Amino acid sequence: MNKTLKERLAGTTPVLMVNPNHVSPTLCEKLVRSGADSVFIDCEHGLASWEDIHHMAKAARYGGGFGIVRPGDLSQSMGYSPAVPPGGRRAQEVLDLVDRTLQRIRAAGKVAGTLVVKQDAAHLVAQGAQLLYYHADPFVADGVAAMRQLTSPR
Numbered sequence: 466m467n468k469t470l471k472e473r474l475a476g477t478t479p480v481l482m483v484n485p486n487h488v489s490p491t492l493c494e495k496l497v498r499s500g501a502d503s504v505f506i507d508c509e510h511g512l513a514s515w516e517d518i519h520h521m522a523k524a525a526r527y528g529g530g531f532g533i534v535r536p537g538d539l540s541q542s543m544g545y546s547p548a549v550p551p552g553g554r555r556a557q558e559v560l561d562l563v564d565r566t567l568q569r570i571r572a573a574g575k576v577a578g579t580l581v582v583k584q585d586a587a588h589l590v591a592q593g594a595q596l597l598y599y600h601a602d603p604f605v606a607d608g609v610a611a612m613r614q615l616t617s618p619r
Contacts, residue, residue: 474596479590480595480596481501482502482598488511490521493522494525496525496530497529506521510538518532549582563579567589567593581594583603586599
């Protein structure tokens with residue numbers, strides 16, 4: 466029997482949520498079938514319409530996962546770019562506030578989640594993040610780069 470997202474978040478294992486970065490029900494289904502627990506449908510920086518949201522969330526559910534839609538962006542509201550460059554990190558002021566917020570949320574007995582980049586994932590889990598949000602584009606870029614290395618003339 467599949468657990469609900471709420472039941473999974475009540476456990477001890479972090480829940481991985483991937484932002485497909487594109488309006489694509491097919492990609493949402495593929496992400497959860499590939500191991501993501503849920504998809505993050507971004508209406509802060511994305512172009513999804515209400516109908517797109519419905520189709521993307523339905524595709525994620527069909528694939529065995531969940532769809533979550535998201536009204537704000539902490540980095541942007543603090544005056545920083547919402548984009549994290551490949552291999553980069555969010556501004557230290559943002560990271561510090563995220564750490565303090567995660568700790569306060571967990572101390573109140575609630576579920577906490579945040580955007581993660583590879584470099585910060587383990588730290589954020591240690592701070593109490595249970596719902597980890599990651600972008601699909603780095604997966605694609607890493608995969609293409611790996612294939613280029615394998616297929617480049619020597």
